[in-house]
Amino acid sequence: MNKLFILIIFILGYSFSGKAQDTISNENENPIQKQFEDLIESSNNYQEYKVVNYDDLIKLKNNTNSYIQTLKNQISTGKKTAANQKKEINNLETELKSTQQNLQQVNEEKDNIVFLGLPLTKGTYMAMMWGIVALLILALLFFIYKFKNSNSVTKEARKRLDDTEREFDDYKKKALEKEQRLGRLLQDEKNKVNRMNS
Template identity: 35%
Template sequence: MLKKIVFFASIIFFSSNLIAQENDNSIKNQFNGVIEKSNSYQEFKVIEKTKINKLRKNVLDSIAFLEQKIIDANSTIKDQENTITSISNDLKTTQENLTVSKGKEDGMSVFGVTTKKATYNLVLCSIIGALMFFLILLFYRFKNSHSITKQTNLKLSEIEKEFDVHRKKTLEQQQQLSRKLQDEINKSKKS
């Protein structure tokens, strides 16, 4: 039981010290407390060495803490600057890649030369148009030539028929003449 009482008493004592420290924790409050608790001598204030040493130690601890906080903040700032630089470089690379991609999207590579799609389409349509023109021209000329050839073939067949008729006539005439000649020769031999 005595142990429990001592235990609870020590907890209450330490918690009251902690509460008191929480209230006096700021440097401003510590300076005010030292000045209020100091004695006055004529126009001077007399401060106990322990209080001033404690105040000095607390100020130095606060300064060290704040310096460490500044170092940590500077480190964080440097890390963030490095991150920003890295992100900026990534953004530049991404923008360059985007520009290249847009160029590739807007253009086409023909025989190793990159041209815009509009130019490519214009050239391709011009080539197709010229080929269609030549195809129509060739078709027209072929049709003309074909009709001329057809007419010539018709005339040729007519001439061949006439020639055959003429040849037959001539052959018949020659045969008749040959018969007549033979008849005459035969008559002449008989006579």
């Protein structure tokens, strides 16, 4: 935008300098000056006076008035042009200021992120996101630790249960064998008693 503004100022300055040079060249080619010189040269001498042709003098007067009016018109046009150019410069400066404000707003919006309805800078957003990721990783590690711990406790409990079931099966087996042995002994004793009675 600054380059555009400088380019516009350069073009306006160049056009002003071109008009100033035209004015200087017009002054150098002043037709009234030449007419005065021609009138003086063509006039007759009378003692120390110059006798001038009345028609040429009137023509010079009219040309001078016409030339003065032309210069006034050029000055008026130049003033209008200068006023218009000043107005354009003011408009361009206003547009430049507005564009710079819009650019600043766009840059601020670009640097901000809206998260859950809150405007955050990119740095804050990134810090918050990495914080959330870190918390999730810590939570995952905690749950993995808890799972492994629970798993080892569960395995230990199953092992104890299996050992207890084996011990119980052994106990049942021994108790059954003992019961059978006692049953046989009882039967033998009954048989002995029966034999003795008969």
